[in-house]
Amino acid sequence: MRLCPHPCRRFPPPIKAYFLSTLASLIFxxxxxxxxxxTLDVVPLYDSYIIHHIHIEGNKKTKRSxxxxxxxxxxxxxxxxxxxxxxxxxxxxxxxxTQLFNEVKITPVFLADSLIDLHIRVYExxxxxxxxxxxxxxxxxxxxxxxxxxxxxxxxxxxxxxxxNVRGRNEDLEIGLRWxxxxxxxxxxxxxxxxxxxxxxxxxxxxxxxxxxxxxxxLGNKQLFFNHSxxxxxxxxxxxxxxxxxxxxxxxxxxxxxxxxxIADTILHLNADYFGSGIKKQSYPSVxxxxxxxxxxxxxxxxxxxxxxxxACYDGWGLSESIQKAAMDIHFSLYKPLGHQFFGAANLHxxxxxxxxxxxxxxxxLGYAENYLRGYTYFLIPYxxxxxxxxxxxxxLIDRTWTRKKYKREQFSRFPFKAFAKTYLEGGKLNGYAADxxxxxxxxxxxxxxxxxxxxxxxxxxxxxxxxxxxxxxxAGFYVNFNITWDYD
Numbered sequence: 001m002r003l004c005p006h007p008c009r010r011f012p013p014p015i016k017a018y019f020l021s022t023l024a025s026l027i028f029x030x031x032x033x034x035x036x037x038x039t040l041d042v043v044p045l046y047d048s049y050i051i052h053h054i055h056i057e058g059n060k061k062t063k064r065s066x067x068x069x070x071x072x073x074x075x076x077x078x079x080x081x082x083x084x085x086x087x088x089x090x091x092x093x094x095x096x097x098t099q100l101f102n103e104v105k106i107t108p109v110f111l112a113d114s115l116i117d118l119h120i121r122v123y124e125x126x127x128x129x130x131x132x133x134x135x136x137x138x139x140x141x142x143x144x145x146x147x148x149x150x151x152x153x154x155x156x157x158x159x160x161x162x163x164x165n166v167r168g169r170n171e172d173l174e175i176g177l178r179w180x181x182x183x184x185x186x187x188x189x190x191x192x193x194x195x196x197x198x199x200x201x202x203x204x205x206x207x208x209x210x211x212x213x214x215x216x217x218x219l220g221n222k223q224l225f226f227n228h229s230x231x232x233x234x235x236x237x238x239x240x241x242x243x244x245x246x247x248x249x250x251x252x253x254x255x256x257x258x259x260x261x262x263i264a265d266t267i268l269h270l271n272a273d274y275f276g277s278g279i280k281k282q283s284y285p286s287v288x289x290x291x292x293x294x295x296x297x298x299x300x301x302x303x304x305x306x307x308x309x310x311x312a313c314y315d316g317w318g319l320s321e322s323i324q325k326a327a328m329d330i331h332f333s334l335y336k337p338l339g340h341q342f343f344g345a346a347n348l349h350x351x352x353x354x355x356x357x358x359x360x361x362x363x364x365x366l367g368y369a370e371n372y373l374r375g376y377t378y379f380l381i382p383y384x385x386x387x388x389x390x391x392x393x394x395x396x397l398i399d400r401t402w403t404r405k406k407y408k409r410e411q412f413s414r415f416p417f418k419a420f421a422k423t424y425l426e427g428g429k430l431n432g433y434a435a436d437x438x439x440x441x442x443x444x445x446x447x448x449x450x451x452x453x454x455x456x457x458x459x460x461x462x463x464x465x466x467x468x469x470x471x472x473x474x475x476a477g478f479y480v481n482f483n484i485t486w487d488y489d
Contacts (some may be wrong), residue, residue, distance in 0.1 A: 002358070004153050005370070006014060009367070011180065011245070013048075014016070019054060019262060021146070025238065026084075027161045028153060029443050029479075030099050030286055031480070032071050035254050035279050040420070040423070042085045043142055043372075045403060046081055046114040047081055047117045047437075048078050048079060048081055048109075048114065049078070049081060049084060049108075049114050049115070050076070050077070050078055050079075050114055050115050050420060051073055051074065051075050051076060051079065051116060051117075051118065051205060052073060052075065052115040052117050052171075053075060053117045054074075054113060054117070054118045054120065054121045055117060055118065055120065055240070056112075056120045056122070056238070057119070057120065057122070057232070058121050058122040059121055059122055059124065059168075060124060060166060060241070060443075061124060061127065061165060061168045062100055062101075062122070062124060062170070063167050063168045063169055064356045065198070066098070066100070066168070066169060067095055067120065067122065068355070069099075069193075070091065070094035070095045070248075071091050071094070071095075072087060072090060072091060072094070072248060072310045073087055073091065073118075074306060075206070081384060082146065084108065087109065088106045088118075090105055090467070092104045092105065093297045093298065094248070095120070095122065096202075096298065097296075098167050098296065099125075099164075099300075099460075099461070100122075100124065100125060100127075100164070100165055100170060100200070100297070100324050101123055101124055101125060102123045102414050102416070102459075103122070103123040103268075103401070103414060104120070104121070104122050104123075104127050105121045105122075105163070106118055106119070106120050107118070107119045107121070108315070111239060111375045116285055123414060124165075125164070125460065126180065127163060127164040127389060128162075128163050128164075129160075129161070129162045129163075129164075129166045130159075131343045133470070138466070140212050140319065141432040142377045142378065142477070142479050142481075143378055143446035144226050145480075146280050147164075147222065148379070150400075159418055160175070160177070161174070161175050162174045166193060167303075169189055169191075169192070169193070170192045170193075171189070171190060171192065172184065172188070173186070173187070173188070174188045175187055175188075175465050178251065180293075180345030181260045182209055182210070183209065183210040183211075184208065184209045184210075184236070185205075185207075185209075185283040186204045186205075186206065186207045186208075186209045187204075187205070187207075188204065189202070189204050189207045190202075190203040190204075190478070191203070192243075193306075197253070198245075199244060199245055199246045199340050200225060200244055200245075201242070201243035201244075201245065201423055202240070202241070202242060202243070203236075203239075203240070203241040203243070203390075204213070204237050204239070204240055205238070205240075205241075206237075207235075207238075207239075208234075208235070209235045210231050210233070210234045210235070211231065211232055211234075211347075212227055212228050212229075212231060212232055212470070213225050213226065213227040213228070213232060214226060214232040214263065214267055215289040216226070216270045216271045216274060216360070217270070217271050217334070218360075218380060218382070218436070218439075218440050219439055219440070220379075220439065220440065220441070221379035221380055221440045221441065221442045221443070222378065222380070222479075226266065226267060226270055226353055227267055228264050228267070230264065231264070232263065232264045232266070233261060233262065233263045233264070233267065234261060234262050234424060235260070235261040235272070236260045236301070237258070237259045237260075237261070237262070238257065238258050239255060239256070239257040240255070240256050240257075240432070241253055241255040241256075242254045242255075242355040243259045247292060249294050250291075250292070250293055250294075251290075251291070251292040251293075251294060252289075252291055253288075253289070253290040253292070253489075254287075254288075254289055255286075255287070255288040255289075255290075255292075256285070256286070256287055256460075257285070257286040257287075258284075258285050258286070259281075259283070259284055259285075259315075259342050260281075260282070261281075261282050262280060262281050262282075263275070263280050263281075263443075264280075265280065267280075268280050271360055272379075273359050274360050274361055275322045275323075275359055275360075275361055276322055276323070276358075276360070276362070277359075279321070279322045279343060279359075281322070282320070282323060282361075283320060284315055284316045284317070284319065284322065284323050285290060285315075285316070285317050285319060285320075285323070286315045286316075286317075287292050287293065287313065287314055287315075287317070288311065288312070288313035289311070289312050290310070290489070291307065291308075291309070291310045291311075291464070292307075292308065293306070293307070293308035293309075294307060294335075295307065295308075296335060296487075298334075298461070299461075299487075300335075300457075300461035300463065300485070301332050301418070301455070301457050301461060301463060302345075302487075303335055303336045303337060303343045303394075303425065304336065304337055306332070306333065306334050306335070307332070307333040307486075307487045308331070308332050308361055309330070309331040309332075309487070310328075310329075310330050310331075311327075311328065311329050311331075312326075312328045313326070313327050313328075314326045322359075323354075323358075323359075323362050324355065325353065325358060326353070326354055326355075327351065327352065327353045327354075328351060329349065329350065329351030329352075330348075330349070330350050330351070331347075331348075331349045331487070332347070332348045332349075333345065333347045333487055334346045334347075335348070335484050338393075340407055340476045341395055341396040342393065342394065342395055342396075342421075343394045343395075343396065343485075344391070344392065344393055345390075345391070345392040346389075346390065346391045346392075347387070347388075347389070347390040347486045348387075348389055349371075349387075349388045349390075350386065350387040350388070351364075351384075351385065351386055351485075352384065352385040353383070353385070353438035354382050354384070355397075356430070356432055357384070357386040357433065363382040363433070363470070364382065364383060365381060365382045366380070366381040366382075366383060366386065366430060367379060367380040367381060368436070371420060372461060372484070373388060373390075373426060373428060373447050374424065374449045374467065374469045374470030374471075374479070375448075375449030375469040375470065375472075375477075376442065376447060376449070376471060377479050378403055379442055381430055381440075381443060381445075381447075382432065382433045382436075382440075382443065383419050383430040383431060383432045383433070384431055384432030385430075385431045385432065386429065386430045386431065387428055387429055388426070388427070388428035389426060389427060389428060390424065390425075390426035391426065392424045392425060393422060393423050393424070394420040394422040395420065395421045396418070396419075396420055397419040397420060397421055398418060399418045400416070400417055400418075401414055401415065401416040402414070402415045402416075402417070403415075410471075411454070414455070415459060416458070416459060417456075417457070417458060418455075418456070418457040419454065419456055420421045420454070420455040420456065420457075421453075421454055422452070422454070422455060423450070423451070423453075424449075424451060424453065425448075425449075425450045425451075426448070426449055427446070427447055427448030427449070427472070428446075428448075429445075429446050430444060430445060430446070430447065447471070447472065448471065448472040449465055449467070449469050449470065449471040449472065450470060451468050451469035451470055452467070453465060453466060453468070453469075454466045454467075455468035462482075462483065463483050463485065464480070464481075464482060464483060465479075465480070465481040465482075466478075466479075466480055467479045467480075
């Protein structure tokens with residue numbers, strides 16, 4: 001069978017739109033360097049103020065200490081008058097980023113003799129969520145809709161219960177059960193703080209999954225599947241993660257895990273290199289360290305600030321014959337207001353895996369989470385190293401919050417909605433697995449794409465993205481994504 005490296009060429013892209021989008025993205029990238037911020041002249045009554053007391057209202061469940069942990073100012077502290085507004089805005093965003101509240105407002109109350117009180121008003125979210133579950137098993141909605149022909153058999157259904165802010169301490173409990181394409185059970189509990197200084201956290205995670213159908217190889221950078229009459233693969237993983245947050249914006253995470261999985265003999269016959277060298281059982285320990293420098297205004301949809309992440313992991317520890325794999329990646333994102341409702345963003349992401357090559361299942365691939373590139377949504381591309389660069393220019397169309405005071409519960413009285421129009425330009429280079437390029441044409445290649453899109457931000461910072469993208473291989477398409485962003489922990 002002859003494999004066409006350009007399966008979508010029969011859909012000629014609109015060349016004019018391609019170059020207009022590319023030009024707009026390049027203009028934005030230059031503006032990141034040239035843009036100057038406006039300042040507002042304010043004449044304060046005093047040169048500085050002293051914080052007298054901090055009042056908190058609206059935290060019906062959340063402990064006061066959880067809110068105070070996010071403040072960069074405290075009672076008795078002397079604040080220069082010209083920095084007061086900026087510091088209060090930072091505190092508002094820090095509290096909001098706990099994802100415990102729909103809205104946060106901090107108001108200074110000026111007293112006599114340069115004393116001020118701070119009045120913090122929070123609007124709590126609804127913390128108990130239990131609902132039926134319906135999920136796709138494919139990498140994204142677009143693959144399921146087009147390549148899998150909207151096959152309902154390729155879905156997971158069941159239920160999930162999430163309890164956020166357990167005990168009012170920002171602890172999270174999650175229990176999930178899924179059936180259908182995948183049999184899955186998961187349990188997770190997160191303690192953000194386990195010491196009095198609130199600098200150390202702990203997370204526990206248990207996950208079991210069993211499948212009748214398994215992807216056993218790649219052809220045309222798309223997965224080949226086999227459906228087994230009995231279970232084709234079972235997987236069990238247990239994780240424990242320690243987190244240290246000594247400073248407000250710096251996070252250190254150390255994770256230990258143990259993984260076990262089995263495949264049926266048929267999968268091994270289809271791909272003897274699935275786990276490597278005819279192995280049908282894989283058991284191994286894993287360790288991962290992550291450093292994060294968090295300086296974004298809003299975590300789920302930032303418009304200002306930076307995000308830096310350095311991550312290294314080692315699977316196998318020299319104790320497993322089925323896997324020995326070390327990986328490291330560096331990730332940096334920049335977000336900046338450009339004035340007049342315009343916003344810019346840029347991202348650099350680079351990584352390496354060794355030794356090379358890895359067996360089929362153990363390969364790192366582009367196509368999941370933040371390891372993706374627009375315009376290549378339908379493909380999975382393995383690599384031994386990669387470098388990606390992304391830019392975005394956005395225009396804010398709508399930013400409103402509707403209030404319905406007739407609702408008795410405050411959690412349901414506010415309905416935020418934001419909409420941003422955008423254009424983007426991104427590209428990168430993947431290295432490795434060139435020997436498979438005859439059947440997987442995107443291996444070891446340069447990639448690039450540009451396009452236009454619309455971002456919709458709803459309740460609880462839920463994100464829906466609508467995009468029309470053209471890649472450098474002259475493939476054009478319309479894509480829908482849910483809660484896909486650049487930055488993942």
